[in-house]
Structure formats: C-alpha cells, structure tokens
Amino acid sequence: MATKTSxxxxxxxxxxxxxEKLREIHSLMVEARVLEERLIRMNKAGEGYxxxxxxxxxxxxxxxxxxxxxxxxIQYDYLHSHYRxxxxxxxxGGQSIDAIRQMRAVATDPYSxxxxxxxxYAIKKWNIVPVFSVIEAQYLQSIGTAHVQREKGxxxxxIVTGGDAGTAEGDFxxxxxxxxxxxxxxxxxxxxxxxxxxxxxxxxxxxxxxNVADRGKAFGIKTxxxxxxxxxxxxxxxxxxxxYVRTERKPFLLEARVxxxxxxxxxxxxxxxxxxxxxxxxxxKLAKAKVMSREEMKAVHEKMTAKITEAYKKVQQEPFxxxxxxxxxxxxxxxxDKGRDSFAAGIGIDFAQNxxxxxxx
Ligand SMILES: Cc1ncc(C[n+]2csc(CCOP(=O)(O)OP(=O)(O)O)c2C)c(N)n1
Ligand SMILES: [Mg+2]
Numbered sequence: 001m002a003t004k005t006s007x008x009x010x011x012x013x014x015x016x017x018x019x020e021k022l023r024e025i026h027s028l029m030v031e032a033r034v035l036e037e038r039l040i041r042m043n044k045a046g047e048g049y050x051x052x053x054x055x056x057x058x059x060x061x062x063x064x065x066x067x068x069x070x071x072x073x074i075q076y077d078y079l080h081s082h083y084r085x086x087x088x089x090x091x092x093g094g095q096s097i098d099a100i101r102q103m104r105a106v107a108t109d110p111y112s113x114x115x116x117x118x119x120x121y122a123i124k125k126w127n128i129v130p131v132f133s134v135i136e137a138q139y140l141q142s143i144g145t146a147h148v149q150r151e152k153g154x155x156x157x158x159i160v161t162g163g164d165a166g167t168a169e170g171d172f173x174x175x176x177x178x179x180x181x182x183x184x185x186x187x188x189x190x191x192x193x194x195x196x197x198x199x200x201x202x203x204x205x206x207x208x209x210x211n212v213a214d215r216g217k218a219f220g221i222k223t224x225x226x227x228x229x230x231x232x233x234x235x236x237x238x239x240x241x242x243x244y245v246r247t248e249r250k251p252f253l254l255e256a257r258v259x260x261x262x263x264x265x266x267x268x269x270x271x272x273x274x275x276x277x278x279x280x281x282x283x284x285k286l287a288k289a290k291v292m293s294r295e296e297m298k299a300v301h302e303k304m305t306a307k308i309t310e311a312y313k314k315v316q317q318e319p320f321x322x323x324x325x326x327x328x329x330x331x332x333x334x335x336x337d338k339g340r341d342s343f344a345a346g347i348g349i350d351f352a353q354n355x356x357x358x359x360x361x
Contacts (some may be wrong), residue, residue: 022231026286029058031307032090035304059231059234059279063234068088069156070092086099110123112329145158150249161192167192194257
C-alpha cells in the first residue's frame with residue numbers, strides 16, 4: 001500500500017474541514033497569537049503586573065471554542081477554563097481588546113473591572129465560568145454544572161480544561177470519581193492540555209503514569225490522547241468527544257499534547273522557547289494544500305497586528321478603577337452591600353471605618 005505524502009494527507013484533511021472553515025481557524029489562531037505577544041510586551045514594558053496565557057495551544061483551543069454549543073444556561077455548554085484559554089474565548093466571539101483591558105487592569109475590563117490577572121475571563125452570557133488562579137479547582141467546580149445538566153436532562157454539556165502538573169491535585173482525582181459514579185455519570189468533557197511542564201518542573205520526574213488520560217480508564221471513563229498542535233486532529237477528537245458526552249451523557253477524558261511557546265508566565269521571564277509552533281505547522285499544511293497562499297497568510301498577520309495595536313492604543317486612554325469599587329462583585333448581586341455588611345458584622349469589621357485605600361496610579 002502506497003503511503004500518503006504529507007501534501008496529499010493535508011489535501012484530504014482540508015476537504016473534510018472545508019476551506020472557509022480552515023481560513024476562519026487560521027484567522028482566529030493568528031489573532032490569538034498576536035494578542036498574546038502584545039500582552040507579553042505590555043508586561044515587559046510595565047503595563048500590567050503579570051502575564052500568563054495561551055500561546056502554543058491555538059491549534060487545539062480554537063477548534064474547542066468553535067465546536068461549543070454557545071449560550072447562557074444549562075441547555076448550553078459550560079466552560080470551566082484554565083488561564084491558557086484565550087484562543088477558545090476568541091473563537092467563541094470574545095474581543096481581544098478585553099484581554100488587553102484586563103492586562104492593563106483598567107475599569108473597562110469586562111471580566112473583573114481591572115481587578116484580576118490577565119486571561120482570567122468570565123462571560124456569563126456564554127457560560128464561561130470565572131477563571132481562577134488556584135489551579136485544578138475548576139475540575140471540581142465543573143462537577144456542579146455537569147450535575148445540574150444531568151439532573152435536568154439537558155442537551156448542554158460541561159467542559160473543563162487544565163494543565164498536566166495540576167492533575168497531581170486531589171481536585172482532579174475527585175473529579176474522576178464524581179464524573180464516573182455508575183449511579184450518576186456526568187456529561188463532562190475533561191480536558192488536560194499537557195505541555196510537559198508545571199512552571200519549571202518537567203513532567204518526567206513527577207508522573208508514574210505514562211499518560212494523564214490513562215487515569216480515566218480505571219474509572220471506566222472513555223479517553224483519547226492527541227497531538228494538540230495539529231488542527232485537524234484536534235477538531236476530529238473534540239468533535240468525537242463532544243458527541244459522545246452530549247449523546248451518552250457520560251464523561252470523557254481528552255489529553256492534548258501541546259507546546260508552551262513563551263514558558264510558564266512572566267514569572268519565568270516569558271522568553272520564546274524552541275518548541276513546535278502550531279501556527280507554523282498549520283500554515284505549512286495550508287500552503288501545501290493550496291487553501292491559502294503565503295501572501296494571504298501575511299495579510300492576515302498584518303490585519304491582526306493592526307487590529308491589536310489599535311485596541312492597545314485605545315485601552316491606554318481608558319481609566320483605572322475607582323478605589324471605591326474594590327468591594328464590588330464580591331457578593332452575589334441580590335445580597336449586594338447587605339452581603340458585605342452582614343459578613344463584616346460577623347467578623348467584627350465596620351466597612352465604613354475601613355474605606356478602601358487611595359489609588360496609586
Ligand atoms: C493550588 C495551587 N497550587 C499551586 C499554584 C501555583 N501554580 C500556578 S501554575 C502552576 C503549574 C501549573 O502547571 P500545569 O497544571 O501543567 O499547567 P500549565 O501552566 O503548564 O499550563 C502552579 C504550581 C496554584 N496557582 N494553585
Ligand atoms: Mg503544564
């Protein structure tokens with residue numbers, strides 16, 4: 001049997017996904033990358049205290065956003081994302097300017113009003129649950145929305161993403177148990193993007209198991225391990241896993257091997273690493289399959305660079321939060337200040353006597 005050349009398999013793959021869809025994926029991947037590179041530069045220039053984000057996960061994270069059933073409430077999919085999900089948020093329709101706002105911590109940041117790290121999204125109208133910095137706790141939180149979706153017989157599913165090192169946390173192990181109980185299996189797609197590092201600690205010294213996904217097998221959970229740097233492989237694996245969870249109402253554990261192109265975060269200096277770049281890989285295949293010419297790709301990069309630069313300049317003119325807003329959104333809206341005041345009374349604090357500190361900007 002003749003083996004396919006990489007050009008031939010790129011062509012057959014492209015047919016399956018369709019040229020228009022491939023161009024859309026390319027555009028989103030480039031926008032996500034240009035955005036993250038701008039965020040890194042902002043941090044290095046002192047415009048934002050900390051950077052962490054998703055460059056290297058685009059080939060997997062863009063298809064994830066495109067394939068989700070987007071909307072608000074339990075009939076739609078929930079996303080409990082980790083802090084590398086910016087390509088997914090863009091693919092769902094999120095605006096890159098909002099990430100720049102959160103980076104600069106301005107009041108116009110719609111996710112946290114300028115109060116949280118960058119790439120800590122929260123978009124209620126699309127079921128994007130607030131991202132938090134405590135790693136892997138999102139796996140346990142995801143049990144909650146998946147449980148409600150199971151109880152109510154919904155079409156919606158719950159999707160949770162996290163890193164490889166975090167799977168050492170008990171929260172991940174508990175999520176495997178809760179998702180797979182035979183008396184109440186959950187419609188939960190558990191995703192681990194494995195970049196083989198937890199900050200500066202390499203995978204090899206920390207994991208007795210060969211693959212994270214293998215841990216699902218002990219619980220009867222369906223699993224798959226894929227090359228998350230490949231758009232087609234990611235798309236197909238996600239489609240299959242989502243279909244399974246949606247129709248069977250059972251969990252699926254998907255491990256995507258990805259690159260970490262700028263190290264862990266600004267805490268490690270965010271230098272460019274010499275790892276496989278999924279945008280380069282994708283462009284090579286698109287060119288070979290004649291889906292896009294190199295000139296067309298260059299035009300996409302230029303367009304996105306101009307878009308992000310314009311957004312960055314706009315954000316520079318936007319105000320920082322009023323110090324008085326420091327306690328906003330800490331309590332559920334219906335409790336408002338009463339929630340704050342009864343909490344304060346409980347611990348013996350009078351907020352009127354302890355106003356927020358003055359602004360330092
Ligand atoms: C509960 C908890 N422990 C430790 C940390 C510090 N911390 C932040 S990111 C990180 C490593 C995460 O590695 P991994 O899960 O592989 O995700 P990656 O950053 O590689 O995508 C650690 C230990 C934290 N944020 N929360
Ligand atoms: Mg990792």
